[in-house]
Amino acid sequence: MDNNAIKHTEVVANRQPLFCPAFNKLIDLPTQPQKIVSLVPSQTELLFDLGLDDRVIGITKFCIHPNEWFRSKTRIGGTKDVDIEKIKSLNPDLIIANKEENIKQQIEALELIAPVWLTDVNTLDDALQMIEDIGQLTGTTNQSQLICDKIKAGFNNLKHETSNLQPNTACYLIWQNPYMTTGCDTFINSMLQQAGFQNIFADKERYPETSIDEIKARQPQFIFLSSEPYPFKQKHLDEIQAQVPQAKVLLVDGEMFSWYGSRLIASPKYFQKLMAVCMHKI
Numbered sequence: 001m002d003n004n005a006i007k008h009t010e011v012v013a014n015r016q017p018l019f020c021p022a023f024n025k026l027i028d029l030p031t032q033p034q035k036i037v038s039l040v041p042s043q044t045e046l047l048f049d050l051g052l053d054d055r056v057i058g059i060t061k062f063c064i065h066p067n068e069w070f071r072s073k074t075r076i077g078g079t080k081d082v083d084i085e086k087i088k089s090l091n092p093d094l095i096i097a098n099k100e101e102n103i104k105q106q107i108e109a110l111e112l113i114a115p116v117w118l119t120d121v122n123t124l125d126d127a128l129q130m131i132e133d134i135g136q137l138t139g140t141t142n143q144s145q146l147i148c149d150k151i152k153a154g155f156n157n158l159k160h161e162t163s164n165l166q167p168n169t170a171c172y173l174i175w176q177n178p179y180m181t182t183g184c185d186t187f188i189n190s191m192l193q194q195a196g197f198q199n200i201f202a203d204k205e206r207y208p209e210t211s212i213d214e215i216k217a218r219q220p221q222f223i224f225l226s227s228e229p230y231p232f233k234q235k236h237l238d239e240i241q242a243q244v245p246q247a248k249v250l251l252v253d254g255e256m257f258s259w260y261g262s263r264l265i266a267s268p269k270y271f272q273k274l275m276a277v278c279m280h281k282i
Contacts, residue, residue: 018136022099022120029115032139033094037087038063039079040098043119046131046261047096049147050140058090065263082106088113096134123190124155127260147262154268155194161272162196168278170197171210171220171247172257175230178209191257195271197222212243222278223247226254250277 017026037058038044044063047056058076059069074090077083079101087095092114097107099120110116117137119130128148135144170192172182182188183204192199200218201208215223223240225232232251241249255263256270 018133020118020133022118023116027115027117029094029137031093033092033115033137035090035092035094036138037076037090037092037095037114039076039082039096039102040119041065041079042255042259042261042263043096043098043130043134044069044261045259045263046134046147047138049262050135050138050143052138052140055138057092058087082110084109084113094137121260122185122187124151124194124264127187127264128152130260131262147265151262151264154265158194158268158271162275165196165275167196167198168222169200169218169220170222170224171200171215171218172224172226172252173210173230173232174207174226174228174254176232176236179211179215180207181210182206183208187260188257191267191271194268196275212240216244216246220247223249224252225249226252226257228254228258248278250274 015030015032017028019025020027034055036047036052036056038047038056039060041060041063044056044059045065048066048069056069057074059073060077060079060082061075062079063073064070074086076086076090080103082102084106087110095110095114095116097110097116097118099118107116107118117134121127121130128151131144131148132141135141172188172192174180174182174188181201182199183206184199184202185205186207189199189202200220201210223244225236225240234251237249237251252274253270256267
């Protein structure tokens with residue numbers, strides 16, 4: 001056995017349980033996980049960027065990035081309806097889930113199969129901590145730190161670009177029939193703030209229903225129609241624009257506002273471009 005192998009064995013043997021804030025308990029992984037199931041699209045992409053191709057064995061049908069994993073990895077259902085038996089058959093040694101995206105009862109059932117690491121991400125700081133935690137869990141701390149450094153640099157630059165601008169008011173819609181928006185305690189709200197926008201529904205929590213009449217009464221300068229979870233298209237933009245002519249309605253990339261893994265590296269530049277478009281359209 002070479003020195004590197006000996007060192008690796010010593011590190012694995014001395015692994016300490018990690019505290020999982022979302023569970024409020026320690027998660028004991030005595031060895032680095034070699035068979036990982038990911039139940040969250042944005043975290044699946046993070047695992048890819050951490051270089052864990054041979055160690056991720058199961059993903060959801062919504063884990064579309066990277067495309068090569070979407071085409072080749074075993075799919076274990078959706079985020080809200082995971083196939084418990086299929087996951088059990090994969091015999092994983094780690095399952096990565098999220099408090100918001102996955103269902104509590106299913107998480108409890110999965111804990112009987114393998115250790116579950118549950119994340120809870122509502123702010124940029126939460127996302128950075130999650131990336132560091134998963135890096136520590138999987139023995140990829142160097143890679144996770146590089147990703148965090150790139151994200152921090154991008155958002156620091158974005159903050160410099162927007163610091164002297166008066167925040168524009170915005171309504172961010174994620175669904176229709178009924179229309180649903182985002183409240184103050186969501187990751188999307190945090191991203192709106194980072195991008196230089198003031199959420200007109202920041203006085204509400206989670207994902208409240210709303211209406212065209214309420215949106216008009218709150219007088220947003222902009223209405224953003226997200227590409228996910230509801231896939232808003234040009235026809236929806238035209239319809240809402242006709243109903244709320246005082247606002248500018250724009251289609252936006254929902255992944256840039258709601259994916260809290262390594263995709264955050266690209267978000268600041270996207271927000272800068274969006275701000276430029278908004279400034280031009282006012």
